[in-house]
Amino acid sequence: xxxxxxxxGLIGVIWLSAYSYFAANVIRQGALISxxxxxxxxxxxxxxxxxxNPMLKRRKLNSREIAAIFILFLVACGIxxxxxxxxxxxxxxxxxxxxxxxxxxxxxxxxxxxxxxMLADVSSDQNRVLDGFVTGLSTGDExxxxxxxxxxxxxxxxxxxxxxxxxxxxAMLGLAAVIHTQWAKHxxxxxxxxxxxxxLLPGREGESRGAVFRNRLFWIGFSFTLAVTFNNFLVRFxxxxxxxxxxxxxxSPLSTLFPVLIEGGGAPLLRGRIAFMLIGLAYFLPSxxxxxxxxxxxxYCVLVGLLAHWGIAFYGGMDWACTxxxxxxxxxxxxxxxxxxxxxxxxxGNVLQASFTGKSRDKVEPHAVLGMRLFLACSLLFVIQLAxxxxxxxxxxxxxxxxxxxxxxxxxxxxxxxxxxxNTHVYPAAxxxxxxxxxxxxxxxxxxxxxxxxxxISGPGxxxxxFLVQGMKLADTANxxxxxxxxxxxxxxxxxxxxSIPVTIYLEYNCGAPxxxxxxxxxxxxxxxxxxxxxxxxxxxxxxxxxSVKGWGRLMHISPHKPQVITFLVAMVxxxxxAAGRLRFAWWPLHPVVFLFLGSYTAYPLSFxxxxxxxxxxxxxxxxxxxxxxxxxxxxxxxxxxxFSFLRMIGGSVHYFWLK
Numbered sequence: 040x041x042x043x044x045x046x047x048g049l050i051g052v053i054w055l056s057a058y059s060y061f062a063a064n065v066i067r068q069g070a071l072i073s074x075x076x077x078x079x080x081x082x083x084x085x086x087x088x089x090x091x092n093p094m095l096k097r098r099k100l101n102s103r104e105i106a107a108i109f110i111l112f113l114v115a116c117g118i119x120x121x122x123x124x125x126x127x128x129x130x131x132x133x134x135x136x137x138x139x140x141x142x143x144x145x146x147x148x149x150x151x152x153x154x155x156x157m158l159a160d161v162s163s164d165q166n167r168v169l170d171g172f173v174t175g176l177s178t179g180d181e182x183x184x185x186x187x188x189x190x191x192x193x194x195x196x197x198x199x200x201x202x203x204x205x206x207x208x209x210a211m212l213g214l215a216a217v218i219h220t221q222w223a224k225h226x227x228x229x230x231x232x233x234x235x236x237x238x239l240l241p242g243r244e245g246e247s248r249g250a251v252f253r254n255r256l257f258w259i260g261f262s263f264t265l266a267v268t269f270n271n272f273l274v275r276f277x278x279x280x281x282x283x284x285x286x287x288x289x290x291s292p293l294s295t296l297f298p299v300l301i302e303g304g305g306a307p308l309l310r311g312r313i314a315f316m317l318i319g320l321a322y323f324l325p326s327x328x329x330x331x332x333x334x335x336x337x338x339y340c341v342l343v344g345l346l347a348h349w350g351i352a353f354y355g356g357m358d359w360a361c362t363x364x365x366x367x368x369x370x371x372x373x374x375x376x377x378x379x380x381x382x383x384x385x386x387x388g389n390v391l392q393a394s395f396t397g398k399s400r401d402k403v404e405p406h407a408v409l410g411m412r413l414f415l416a417c418s419l420l421f422v423i424q425l426a427x428x429x430x431x432x433x434x435x436x437x438x439x440x441x442x443x444x445x446x447x448x449x450x451x452x453x454x455x456x457x458x459x460x461x462n463t464h465v466y467p468a469a470x471x472x473x474x475x476x477x478x479x480x481x482x483x484x485x486x487x488x489x490x491x492x493x494x495x496i497s498g499p500g501x502x503x504x505x506f507l508v509q510g511m512k513l514a515d516t517a518n519x520x521x522x523x524x525x526x527x528x529x530x531x532x533x534x535x536x537x538x539s540i541p542v543t544i545y546l547e548y549n550c551g552a553p554x555x556x557x558x559x560x561x562x563x564x565x566x567x568x569x570x571x572x573x574x575x576x577x578x579x580x581x582x583x584x585x586x587s588v589k590g591w592g593r594l595m596h597i598s599p600h601k602p603q604v605i606t607f608l609v610a611m612v613x614x615x616x617x618a619a620g621r622l623r624f625a626w627w628p629l630h631p632v633v634f635l636f637l638g639s640y641t642a643y644p645l646s647f648x649x650x651x652x653x654x655x656x657x658x659x660x661x662x663x664x665x666x667x668x669x670x671x672x673x674x675x676x677x678x679x680x681x682x683f684s685f686l687r688m689i690g691g692s693v694h695y696f697w698l699k
Contacts, residue, residue, distance in 0.1 A: 040523050044104035048111030052531045055079060055112065056538035059119035060546050064553060068691025072120035073684070075505050076232055076316065076459035080113050082685025085678050088239050093247040102240040106517035107524070109236065110510040114212070114528045115535035117503025123204060124539040125558045126494045128547055131159045131196050132172050133562045141566075147573050149566050152483045154428040156199040157490060160192045168192040175551030188548045200494075201540065203424045207495060208503060208532050210417035211446060215507035216410025216525050217390055218447075221383040222454060223512050231323040231457040233512045238674045240517070251671045260675025261682070264315040268683045286313040288645060300337065303344030304354055304364070308336055311645025319677035320457040321650020322670070326658075327621075328456055328630050329651035335633035336642045351602075360466040360564075361473060364637070366603045369465045370610025371634030372448040377611070378618040378631060379447060406511075406522035413529075430487055431590050434471065434480075438488055441467035445496055446504035452635045453505040454512075461500040462641045468492040468565075470607070476598030481585040482573045489565030497561045500641075503532075610634060 055071060063070040071079035084105075092099050100108070118124055135158065138144045150158070161169045167176070168189045177183050222228045239249045251257045267284045274283045290309040294301050300308070321329045343353045343364070353364040380387070389399040394411040422435035430438070445465050452458060468488040472480065496502075507528070514524035553559050576582040588596055618631040636642040653673075657666050 040107040040519055040527060041104055044100070044107040045111070045527055048108040049531060049534065051108060051112040052115040052535050053538060055115055056119050056535045057542050059539065060125065060543045062688070062692065063120065065546060065550055066691060066695040068695070069688055070120060071688065072116050072122065072501055074459040074500055075453055075461065077116050078681065078684040078688055080109065080116055082681040084109055084236065084239060085682045086685055088248045089252065099247045101244065102242065103517050103519055105240055106513055107519055110513055110524055111527060111531040113506050114510045115531050117501060117506045118208065118532065118535040119539035120501050121498035121558065122501035122503055123495060124536070124543055126497055126561060127200060127540055128544045129552055129558050129562050130490060130494055131200070132169065133552060133559065134158060134566055135161045135169050136173050137563060137566065143570055144566055147570055149569050149573070152486050152569065153490065154487070156195055157428060157487070159196050164189065171548055173552050175549055177549045182549050185545060188545055193544060197540065199424070199428070201536065203421065204495070205533060205536055206417040206421040206424065208536065209529060210414050210421060211504050212507055212525065212528055212532060213410040213413030213417065214443065215504065215511050216406045216521065217387065217414060218383065219508065219511040219515065219521065220404055220407060221386045222508065223515060225386060226382065228454045229324055230454050230509065230512045231320040232453070233509055233516065234323050235320070235674060235677050236513060237516055251674050254671035256669065256672040257675040260672040261679045264676050264679030265683055268680045272687065287311065288313070299344035300340050301344070302347045303340035303342065305337060305340030308340065308644060312643060313649065314643055314646040315680050316459070316677050317457070317643050317646040318650045318653070319673040321647050322654050322673040324456065326651060326654060327628065328632065329647045329654070330628065331630040331633045332456060332636070332642050332647040333644045333651060335629065336636065336639070336644050339637045360464055360469040361603065363602060363606045365464040365469065366473065366606040367610040367637055368463050369470050370607040371614050371637065372463070372465050373444045374611040374614025374634060375448040375451055375631060376444040377615060379451060404521070406525050409522060409525060425491070428487060430484060433590065434484065438467055438471060441470055442496060445499060446502055448635050449499050449502050450504040450508045452632050454508055455632050458641065458643065460641050462639055463499050463635065466492050466496060473600040473603035475593065476600065477572045477576060478581055478585045478598050479588060479593040479596040481588060482569045482576065483586060485572060486565055486569040489568055493561040493565055497557070
């Protein structure tokens with residue numbers, strides 16, 4: 040990592056952190072961080088190596104420098120948007136506004152249950168602090184000065200949340216460094232998105248772009264997907280002149296033939312989406328992964344439909360986080376965590392030993408030791424900070440394990456499937472609630488962990504961990520010292536956090552808080568749940584007792600919700616069985632990663648099926664050399680939509696600043 044690559048990478052982090060909220064919510068040009076293959080990162084890389092780097096001539100960047108810049112930019116992508124920061128300001132301020140709209144919150148003192156440091160302070164100048172946040176303080180197109188933002192209302196709460204989130208992010212980064220060698224070298228996970236990036240980077244010294252750009256097959260795939268994507272975009276403006284190329288295969292008329300599938304929530308699966316990027320990425324995956332992603336969503340929905348016939352409803356009846364479907368997701372995620380820990384138990388044991396004693400039975404890389412120390416230290420600080428606001432340390436430890444089960448599972452699915460749009464329903468707070476029961480936890484404890492969960496876990500499709508594991512893998516394959524990438528990634532992540540939070544607050548005071556959307560919706564969920572729990576405990580006459588239980592005494596009052604607990608355990612056990620079958624038998628057809636998607640439409644079964652068909656056809660009727668020769672074609676298929684999305688994003692900014 041050269042000095043200029045580090046400087047350019049950090050400049051990119053600053054731009055991303057400062058511009059992300061503005062692009063998505065002010066000028067509404069589209070999110071810079073559009074998913075787990077963000078347009079700003081992957082699309083920007085294509086534009087840079089294709090158009091900009093060749094123009095730099097003698098000052099062009101080499102492969103390692105471009106990779107270093109990309110790594111620093113990528114590890115910051117999980118912070119400014121829906122991955123974390125976009126929930127922060129809304130969660131800390133909007134409850135004060137919603138209590139005026141929900142009288143029952145005030146009657147039961149729900150907002151007052153929250154420790155003071157977890158919410159913004161609206162005790163002084165409420166009109167400016169609260170109403171200004173909701174409606175905005177600016178007039179017309181003029182922006183207010185930074186000093187006009189009532190920062191005094193945010194000082195106390197940001198002094199709590201910024202270190203808490205920083206510790207969690209650094210713990211994730213350390214964990215990504217720990218698992219890197221095990222995943223990338225021992226288990227040989229495919230990391231298809233990293234394979235795509237490496238194909239774009241210059242190869243030999245003196246080159247400005249990858250060899251793939253000199254391959255005719257790349258340009259065929261690139262031109263085709265770019266033309267289709269661009270045409271479908273233009274149809275919005277000239278529907279009478281252009282014809283949309285359908286990228287869906289609609290089998291919904293067949294729904295009457297499969298009522299069980301429909302009752303199991305499988306209606307979206309009958310309208311399969313053709314995603315060019317996933318078709319291309321599936322070419323680089325093991326065939327059993329693609330086939331599992333094709334078949335299992337339908338099997339799961341049929342099973343859920345049959346259970347519905349027997350009176351066991353996986354959907355409805357409670358909030359989505361507490362449904363049986365949500366707990367099937369949670370059990371699958373926790374099962375994957377156990378699988379990951381079991382497969383790498385010897386390596387992780389050596390890393391843990393080396394992190395404490397400096398020695399281990401087998402060789403351990405320096406980045407893994409540093410990562411383990413960072414992970415343990417920051418995890419401890421995270422639990423301590425939660426204990427300061429009233430969460431028992433025992434619950435804090437369990438809660439953190441559940442949080443990491445979600446992030447590790449999300450990272451695993453990206454490393455194994457390259458799915459860039461994830462919509463799972465796993466809330467660690469809901470898992471604790473269903474396992475312990477409200478009498479053991481009490482409304483205030485549940486409210487605290489629901490608020491924390493709403494900020495750090497509400498957007499798994501934009502979560503930090505997948506970006507971190509891909510960054511470690513890219514550093515390794517680009518011959519960058521992983522420990523050096525780890526150290527500078529720490530700087531990039533903290534920089535992104537410290538910039539994106541105040542910028543988001545400033546812009547919301549300018550334009551007003553969003554009135555709808557997911558980052559706003561999650562601000563109501565914790566308080567509605569606390570209200571329903573308080574009412575239930577009051578009706579049972581145990582509210583005072585539940586509110587006073589602490590520490591180990593909670594074990595005496597456990598009253599689990601059996602349907603959710605059973606669903607969690609069954610999903611976990613089945614995940615372990617499938618994983619064991621895959622480890623023991625070469626013919627085993629299912630991959631355990633399917634339990635992270637279940638029947639969700641984000642599994643994209645049609646796209647994985649098409650990718651599987653292409654790869655199967657090539658390997659069966661061609662040779663190994665044919666498979667290798669067609670890789671540039673699939674790289675082009677992936678690159679076309681990313682290139683267009685980046686140009687559209689730039690076009691939106693140009694139109695706003697210069698052409699409006």
